[in-house]
Amino acid sequence: MYNQIASNKRKTWLLMAIFLTVIVLLGWVFGRAYNFGYGGIIMALILAILLNLFSYFKGDKVALAMAKAQPIQKSDNPYVYRLVENLCLTAGLPVPKIYLINDPNINAFACGRRPELASLAITTGATSKLENEELEGVIAHELSHIKNYDIRLMTVVIICVGVITLMADFFLRAQFIFGRKSDKDSGNLGAILMIVGLILAILSPVFASLIQLAVSRKREYLADASGVLLTRYPEGLARALEKIKNTNQPLQAANHATAHLYIANPFEGAGKKVAGLFATHPPIEDRIKKLRLM
Numbered sequence: 001m002y003n004q005i006a007s008n009k010r011k012t013w014l015l016m017a018i019f020l021t022v023i024v025l026l027g028w029v030f031g032r033a034y035n036f037g038y039g040g041i042i043m044a045l046i047l048a049i050l051l052n053l054f055s056y057f058k059g060d061k062v063a064l065a066m067a068k069a070q071p072i073q074k075s076d077n078p079y080v081y082r083l084v085e086n087l088c089l090t091a092g093l094p095v096p097k098i099y100l101i102n103d104p105n106i107n108a109f110a111c112g113r114r115p116e117l118a119s120l121a122i123t124t125g126a127t128s129k130l131e132n133e134e135l136e137g138v139i140a141h142e143l144s145h146i147k148n149y150d151i152r153l154m155t156v157v158i159i160c161v162g163v164i165t166l167m168a169d170f171f172l173r174a175q176f177i178f179g180r181k182s183d184k185d186s187g188n189l190g191a192i193l194m195i196v197g198l199i200l201a202i203l204s205p206v207f208a209s210l211i212q213l214a215v216s217r218k219r220e221y222l223a224d225a226s227g228v229l230l231t232r233y234p235e236g237l238a239r240a241l242e243k244i245k246n247t248n249q250p251l252q253a254a255n256h257a258t259a260h261l262y263i264a265n266p267f268e269g270a271g272k273k274v275a276g277l278f279a280t281h282p283p284i285e286d287r288i289k290k291l292r293l294m
Contacts (some may be wrong), residue, residue: 017118060111069099110142137237144226168201238291
């Protein structure tokens, strides 16, 4: 468990370092290719941050509304409420607001920018189809996302993607509106930088999205391991993931904007595998294998 946690934390920071390298590289190319200095880059950064502030402060409410989640009190479902309370005591977390999603499939997600403002949403399929230890494993996984500040991290990642996309768009538009520095000013180096800049501008948004998805997958592995650290019973979550793999159909209120929040891809159906670079989640088979090696 501790090896999995340490490994996934290292890989997350490596991916974030790559993000920053791409942003700095784009900024350096822009500064050399145009006579704007850092003004355009500063404007792109400000715009990207403003656009993402809304998702940072209101994103949890949007996610819950998209999932059609309904809040519950302890009297509405004492069984689920006590499971969450007990695991929060173990994790040293405040009890989040608990929501139920009226859907026969097994899934859950957590949201909120910090533990004190967190929410936990669970499908009715998870509460009815999972045994006690299996549901406990799913809840522990989601509480680990809260404790590890994964929602905050993914917000930072989204801002990085927005910055890179806006910088790339600015570069392409500036090429046609303002042209580039004259050959007298830039010479062969300017021409080379312009070509490199155009390639970066075209490919960097795709590259940034791939890094975003890679960070999302690493945090799922981390939440699996951290969840097991709470329950001390990896088989519970492993069995829950097996049931998800064998019985789930796409969620009725699934949305691509919030797909990365769920414990399993809400668009996957029974017998289908979505893996590779463009997947929001690692393969379930791989997650089960890692859990059973703990």
